[in-house]
Amino acid sequence: MSLQIVFTDARQKNDRGSNSSVASWLDRHLSFNTRVRFRLYKMIAVRMRQRATFERILTLYGRQLRRRGKTSVPRILDEIIDSIVTDGKNYAEAFRPFVPEDEYMMIFAGTKSGDIPGAMELICDVKSRTGVILNSAKKMATQPLLYLGIIVVYLYTIARFVIPSLLVGITMSKTDSMALDILVFASRLASPVNAVLILCFLAFSFVATWWSLSRLTGFLRLWLEKIPPWSIYRNIQGYIWMSSFIALVQSGVPESEALKNQIDRANPWLKERLSAILYNLKHQGGSLPDAMWQAGFDFPSPEIIDDIESCWGGKGAYQRLLEASKNWADEIQIATTTQTKYVQSGFTILMMTVLGGLMIVSEMVGRDMMNIGHFH
Structure with a gap:
């Protein structure tokens, strides 16, 4: 299953009630995915600078998809065009039901x-940079699972094909083998029942972790953000939020109003942080970086807050922040890659230790069996 972080609870119900059907839900959440949207965004950026109208660009993209036998995304594009032409919505509101x-x-x-x-x-630009970071995070999760699978298969093979014959020999000799007892105990962990339990535990852990990323708040969350994946989520979410916040303020939206707009539709985790920043801006009277530090959440991240404080003041502060934001993603990627290497190295050492221990125990069992043979 593809891992994709959903940064907000942004999918909205359309006024026309098209979300009532399963097909429409699939169109919005699966067909109109990040890759499809990026192709559309790039086409809009190029062709609008060539004086093409927004509606004509969407029509062209829909026609291209229909030529390839795709109908789901063209239906969404038709809805967007209809919202603009018939309902008089602006571009942002027309897109809103279909994008994060x-x-x-x-x-x-x-x-x-x-x-x-x-x-x-x-x-x-923002999503491409965060996509690279997410790929590094995926590697952090997949390698430990691969190692766990190798250990389970190894133990299952021993339990299925090796241990039964060893037990017969030990039973007939009426002697004890501590090494065999250890190997039997370890192999039982890979029994079908235990394998199902392990799989259920991993599935539960994945779902619980995924749920906590956007919903867990409070002191426990602050502590968890010192380690992956919560630290990675905070850094990525902080970078994306800051980029959209800068864009809003640069367009003429006051800081407080921009924060209110984002708070209204933010998930619980993000709402907790933005609400604290907004409160400090309104009641403490300080600057944006001061409000971020006073909030006490280290959000967007300690490094980003330091950069904001360094760039703050005078005219063009937000333009300087926009230019600095391009470096933030690079720094987050480096930090994520470093964390990934540490995690991978740790699990590699753990796997080699476990497998090495099992091999030593297996060799000890072999020696015990040889001694029994010599004894008889």
Whole structure:
């Protein structure tokens, strides 16, 4: 299953009630995926600078997809066009039911500033950078699972094909073998029942971790953000939020209003942090970096807050932040890659230790059996 972090609870119900059908839900959540949206955003950025209208670009993209036998995304594009032409919605509101909230905020900023192509390019740049970070995070999760699978298969093979004959020999000799007892105990962990239990535990852990990323708050969450995957989620989410926030403020939206708009549709984890920042801005009267430090959540991240404080003040502060934000993703990627290497190294050492121990025990069992043979 493809791992993809959903940064907000952004999928919204359409006024036309098209979410009532399973097909429409699949269109929105599966067919109109990140890759498809990026191709559309890039086309919009290029062709709008060539004076093509927004509706014509969507129509062209839909026609291209229909030529390849695809109908799900063209239906969504038709709904967007209808919202613009018939209902008079602006570009951002027409897209809103079909895209994550952070993308909507950037499109909204582009609509307000009159720079839709720039907004589309910003979305592609931000999500492309975070995609690279996510790939590093996936490696962190997949390698330990692979090692666990190797150990389970090894133990199952021993339990299925080796131990029964050893037990017969030990029983007939009426002697004890501590090494065999250890090997039997370890192999029982790989029995079908235990394998199912391990699989259920891993599935539960995955679901619980996934749920906690966007919903867990409070002191426990602050402690968890010192380690992956919560630290990675905070860094990625902070970078994406900051990029959309900068775009909103640059388009003329006041800081407090931009935060309120984002809070209204944020998940519980993000809402807790943005609400604290907004409170400090309104009641403490300090700057944005001061409000972030006073919030006490280290959000977007300690490094980003330091950069914001360094760039803050005078005219063009947000433009300087936008330029600095390109380095944030690179720094997050380096940190994630470093964490991934540490985790992979740790699990490699653990696997080699476990397998090495099992091989030593197996060799001891072999010696015990040889001694029994010599004795008889």
